[in-house]
Amino acid sequence: MKKTALLAAGTVAALTAASITLASPGQADSSTSSAFGISAEGPVPIEPMPAISSSDGTLKQSSAGSLPDNPLASATISALYAGNRKAGITLVDASVGGGLLEQLPPPPQELVDACQQATDQVPDLPTLPEVPGLPIPTPTTPAQLSDVCKVLLTPPDSLLGAKVIEVSCQGTKGDVRVAGLKLLGQAVDVPSTAPNTSIPADPLLNVTINKQTKNADGSFSVQGLVVSLGDGTEVLTLGSATCGTAAAGRAPAQAPAPKPVTRSLPVTG
Template structure:
């Protein structure tokens, strides 16, 4: 057994082994450190109705962090938001979603695992149009010239992490100003628009006319908000790939310790 072999080593032998080890490997050695930068959130919005990412979790030490939020009222209409992040992975899930009767989802799950993203939808529809259960990266669906949805939006970040946004809804996206506006398109805008936005009494003929009337009614509000009125992100997960900082190479250290038998 190993213990018996060690018991027969003399003090001189131990000294010799120590001297050789110090000569070959150096007096100190470094250890590799794992880096983490994982996060997730349930919902966020920019534009007329800004919402900070919530619920939001972040893990920088590898420990898994979780949180959840129950019941968001209309027009957001979300039953449950669950998030978790840690150990080079992140996940965000939305349950029972109903955005102003325009966007409906039973379950939306967004995951990031070792810098690989995935999105799954169950029971999803946009203005009556069925949404794909397993959308391709950056798959875009136009409900009308006034409402678009991007699914499985994936962004490579400068720090090497990947961000996966499950669903991004855009109200009045940039597009052709000459595109016609149908009554049902304008109805979607009425349902999704924040209450503080004044809308025309009649349906404008084109997107360009709609923008002009919105500017007139709201004091150049659309210009102040950029090209879009509102962008809502539902479920987002960010994670990095597992990698280790290499340990420093050992340097030979000269020693005067004698090697004796």
């Protein structure tokens, strides 16, 4: 039997997917840049607010305003922004704990008596009543007794105040500026704004300035003031900036469609 045929055949590439997607060379993972004014963990939790974020590298900015109402802190916001490898926030006239101090119950008479006596020993005192977010520790040293007396007998306007808290990051570098800091109504010199600087512990609060963290997703975070109330019962963050890196953003490259190759193949038989 005579057979004559013209067989049109393509290459193997023509028979496989012509739409294979190739990864764009050099394309890196991305992480989000963000900033917020306040957050808290403890008996009085506060989700980060006000907050702004940028996942694609576009610069996002928010106009000036105030911290939303909350029982822990107040401040005016003069800057809030996030973009590719940069973020920042500036808080003005920040105040922490004014609302908590308003909830302080009258001190027990045993404490009033102890506060009015000059002594090198701390008498046995009853467990002091707790305020949500601010448990008052029973003092065990004369210095602690003096501090507790000042707070309970003549409460200050706030636990912490600051004229300015400025937090920013650029890439993997962070910067914090604090001006006009007051603790329990008393002016305090900021010893340094070097990363992870702590102010000496107080019976009611402890403060870390410029807390810096490298995150698992490759981003970098800077927190202005981290305030621990009641020995860590409530932890408050004032001013936070996180710098992430946007991906290159190029669309995936498409493999060029292979050109079929036609050959004439004689078939005999």
